[in-house]
Amino acid sequence: MQKSYTVEEAKRKMEHYCAYQERCHDEVVLKLKSLNMIPQAIDVIVVHLLDNNYLNEERFACSFARGKFRIKHWGKRRITNELKTRNISRYNIERALKEIPEGEYLDAFHELADKQWEITRESNIQKKKKKVMDYLLRKGYESNLVQEKIYAFE
Numbered sequence: 001m002q003k004s005y006t007v008e009e010a011k012r013k014m015e016h017y018c019a020y021q022e023r024c025h026d027e028v029v030l031k032l033k034s035l036n037m038i039p040q041a042i043d044v045i046v047v048h049l050l051d052n053n054y055l056n057e058e059r060f061a062c063s064f065a066r067g068k069f070r071i072k073h074w075g076k077r078r079i080t081n082e083l084k085t086r087n088i089s090r091y092n093i094e095r096a097l098k099e100i101p102e103g104e105y106l107d108a109f110h111e112l113a114d115k116q117w118e119i120t121r122e123s124n125i126q127k128k129k130k131k132v133m134d135y136l137l138r139k140g141y142e143s144n145l146v147q148e149k150i151y152a153f154e
Helices: 007-020 025-034 039-051 057-072 076-085 090-097 102-119 125-138 143-152
Strands: none
Touching: 007 025, 007 039, 025 039, 057 076, 057 090, 076 090, 102 125, 102 143, 125 143
């Protein structure tokens, strides 16, 4: 039997949940559903979190983009796709991508590509290029950037 929460208890719980780490609307709604809250209560709690600045989609998107770029070295395409799956608006996705300085982005891309080229063990140069290219595309870097870099390897 799962504990049931009053709206006030759920509000406090969700304030803590959002204060601990930036959250998107979908995560909050999913968490509230897991607490067996009814739709009307979910709406009241989400509005409360928005009004009190616990929940802010733009702040979430910017934090997400910075974190995934700096820690996981994701490219802009992967960050964009991940934000889209979380139902983040186009405006907030564009705003989040501006958090990544262009020079830093390109430096990180070249560093990652060079490192991957060094550690990829493949005697056939074409297969090696394909492996590195696939890796960089999976990381979410733009195909034109990846192709230019791969052609530079010889």
